[in-house]
Amino acid sequence: MHDVIVVGAGPAGNIAALQLAGQGHRVAVVDGRTEIGDKLCTGIIGAECARRFPPDESDIYAYARSATVIAPSGAEYRVARDETQAYVIDRVAYVRRLAERAMDAGAEYRLGQRVVGIEIDNRGAAVRTTFEDAPATISARLIILGSGFGSSLLAMAGLRSQGSREHMAGTQAVVDLRRPTDTVVYLGEKVAPGSFAWLVPTSQTQGLAGMAGRGPQNGRFDKFLATLRDDGRICGPAYEPRRWGIPLKPVQKSYGPRVMAVGDAAGLVKPTSGGGIYYALLSGEIAANVAHDALMAGDFSAKRLSHYERGWKAIFGSELRIGYYTRMLYETLGDRQIERLLKTFLSPHVQDELINVRDFSFDWHSKIILRAIRHGELRSLVTSFGPAVAPFLSRLTGMSPRAENDIELFDSPPKPANRA
Numbered sequence: 001m002h003d004v005i006v007v008g009a010g011p012a013g014n015i016a017a018l019q020l021a022g023q024g025h026r027v028a029v030v031d032g033r034t035e036i037g038d039k040l041c042t043g044i045i046g047a048e049c050a051r052r053f054p055p056d057e058s059d060i061y062a063y064a065r066s067a068t069v070i071a072p073s074g075a076e077y078r079v080a081r082d083e084t085q086a087y088v089i090d091r092v093a094y095v096r097r098l099a100e101r102a103m104d105a106g107a108e109y110r111l112g113q114r115v116v117g118i119e120i121d122n123r124g125a126a127v128r129t130t131f132e133d134a135p136a137t138i139s140a141r142l143i144i145l146g147s148g149f150g151s152s153l154l155a156m157a158g159l160r161s162q163g164s165r166e167h168m169a170g171t172q173a174v175v176d177l178r179r180p181t182d183t184v185v186y187l188g189e190k191v192a193p194g195s196f197a198w199l200v201p202t203s204q205t206q207g208l209a210g211m212a213g214r215g216p217q218n219g220r221f222d223k224f225l226a227t228l229r230d231d232g233r234i235c236g237p238a239y240e241p242r243r244w245g246i247p248l249k250p251v252q253k254s255y256g257p258r259v260m261a262v263g264d265a266a267g268l269v270k271p272t273s274g275g276g277i278y279y280a281l282l283s284g285e286i287a288a289n290v291a292h293d294a295l296m297a298g299d300f301s302a303k304r305l306s307h308y309e310r311g312w313k314a315i316f317g318s319e320l321r322i323g324y325y326t327r328m329l330y331e332t333l334g335d336r337q338i339e340r341l342l343k344t345f346l347s348p349h350v351q352d353e354l355i356n357v358r359d360f361s362f363d364w365h366s367k368i369i370l371r372a373i374r375h376g377e378l379r380s381l382v383t384s385f386g387p388a389v390a391p392f393l394s395r396l397t398g399m400s401p402r403a404e405n406d407i408e409l410f411d412s413p414p415k416p417a418n419r420a
């Protein structure tokens with residue numbers, strides 16, 4: 001019998017496996033993929049994430065110090081800082097290297113094996129897998145579910161998943177650049193209503209074009225590619241277009257007897273940008289700490305494993321809440337309002353007060369959001385947008401950037417208001 005089965009060799013699962021195997025526990029990692037880490041993603045991580053979980057130099061495509069934001073009218077705003085704020089990395093290589101380190105530490109990887117069933121009782125836990133149609137069972141004392149967005153395994157493990165269905169879909173393809181570029185973000189109803197689209201360079205000649213949003217895409221991605229061509233940013237066809245989900249809210253309960261859900265499986269993603277690598281790594285690390293304590297104590301009760309949820313809520317629970325209400329507020333805005341907001345928010349003096357400050361962080365959005373909400377000029381502008389923004393503005397006004405430990409993450413969600 002293994003001590004821990006980790007389902008999913010993404011960032012969350014691999015970091016948990018690495019830590020637990022390093023502590024001498026018997027760990028099995030099961031993933032339905034044969035190529036580790038090959039899941040749709042742009043591969044942008046913030047400077048803090050890169051410090052804490054460093055990518056190999058050779059896996060870094062670009063060091064991002066600036067970005068260009070394109071308003072609905074086509075107006076361009078450049079945001080730049082002196083130091084690197086984010087890294088564009090080869091995400092597949094980054095995730096694979098974590099897995100290789102976990103293997104070196106003794107974790108046993110079973111790739112190409114899909115988990116199709118989970119059984120948990122007070123004697124132990126087991127997953128049923130299929131490999132080339134041959135069923136197998138793996139038993140352990142504890143399961144860590146790192147099986148990614150929309151995973152049906154949570155329900156099988158007894159974790160209710162209500163509240164976890166709110167999501168966006170991300171679409172992305174590889175494109176050829178007409179000229180070298182920094183990261184470009186497009187906003188507006190025509191391109192990506194309630195969200196954004198991007199062009200991120202991975203070299204001087206290639207990049208990733210993508211968009212994220214709720215609801216059906218209705219050919220928007222093709223129109224976005226056409227806009228990029230018209231703007232002279234890309235040329236030729238787009239390769240390997242793919243689409244995958246991004247959760248916007250955490251699951252109601254991320255632990256139960258003998259089980260913890262980490263990363264996207266638990267809905268732990270920044271609701272503002274859809275970035276989830278850092279929280280996947282952090283949650284995997286927290287789950288591994290709690291699993292280690294549980295294994296040492298021989299106690300796999302829900303009560304003991306609840307320390308996991310307390311742990312992630314303490315570290316980034318308020319980020320998730322603040323990010324979520326900010327997204328909801330943004331989703332009410334029409335193009336004219338976005339235009340006015342950008343003009344003020346990215347004006348040189350407001351940038352100096354909010355962005356060009358020492359503690360600006362790409363990894364933690366809540367500080368800048370709350371500062372923006374409290375900024376006189378921005379606040380009166382947003383307030384002037386009328387009643388649709390009011391419920392979100394009032395929620396954000398009362399929030400603080402660091403977390404309250406044992407709280408409900410969300411109060412009853414306000415009804416989405418119609419876009420103005």
Ligand SMILES: Cc1cc2nc3c(=O)[nH]c(=O)nc-3n(C[C@H](O)[C@H](O)[C@H](O)COP(=O)(O)OP(=O)(O)OC[C@H]3O[C@@H](n4cnc5c(N)ncnc54)[C@H](O)[C@@H]3O)c2cc1C
Nearest residue numbers: 008010011012032042043044115148170263264275276277
């Ligand atoms: C278009 C797009 C762009 C993104 N860009 C960024 C970005 O730039 N920066 C960022 O931080 N985040 C980004 N994200 C989000 C990021 O990719 C995820 O948050 C992150 O990969 C989550 O890691 P994870 O380990 O939780 O899950 P995943 O990386 O999804 O890994 C889950 C693993 O579980 C396996 N699995 C699933 N079900 C089973 C099963 N039944 N049996 C066995 N194995 C199973 C899968 O094969 C997969 O390998 C993006 C997402 C999308 C869709």
